[in-house]
Amino acid sequence: AQKVTQAQTEISVVEKEDVTLDCVYETRDTTYYLFWYKQPPSGELVFLIRRNSFDEQNEISGRYSWNFQKSTSSFNFTITASQVVDSAVYFCALSVSWGGGADGLTFGKGTHLIIQP
């Protein structure tokens, strides 16, 4: 069985601070995929990034960056120079490959990020 742990239930920072959201995953599969989604107050989940288990390169997209480390089973997400619009719940999720076909995601419980002006 798969498991995703987001130990930080809520984080509150002042605007322009950097903030890192932690994600630790568990799976016995050697092929798997990791995701981050953002859920603003409206409720819809917005896709941010997908990473497969064979690609440990870090990724940067504007103020967002992701650090994938297989050795520690972590896929952490950093927002640089945070803005009020970044306030949302962020979910880390995991999908495994069972020989093909699409299946569901295993989600962490989410981290509620509050950016104070």
Place this chain on the structure above:
Amino acid sequence: DGGITQSPKYLFRKEGQNVTLSCEQNLNHDAMYWYRQDPGQGLRLIYYSQIVNDFQKGDIAEGYSVSREKKESFPLTVTSAQKNPTAFYLCASSMGDRSTDTQYFGPGTRLTVL
């Protein structure tokens, strides 16, 4: 505009009644999914479908039923057998190709049982 629509946005139901939540996508995706979200919790998978006329139970399928008669549509029925149906329900879809698969979500339906 391509996307996923869910209706209604808010739904109220009396105890003992069945209710059906709509999910439609025009992304030409093969796979569709239903998740449930409770306050302070992550999403949990209810059902998923990889192709038309086929679907699989997820982690919490008891008290729910689905159908997949058309590629674009994947309605979810919350039956009276579901003990705690009040929750936020999210529908998602994806291409279904393992190598590139990413799930995209609709705006959700908030169900309240009175």
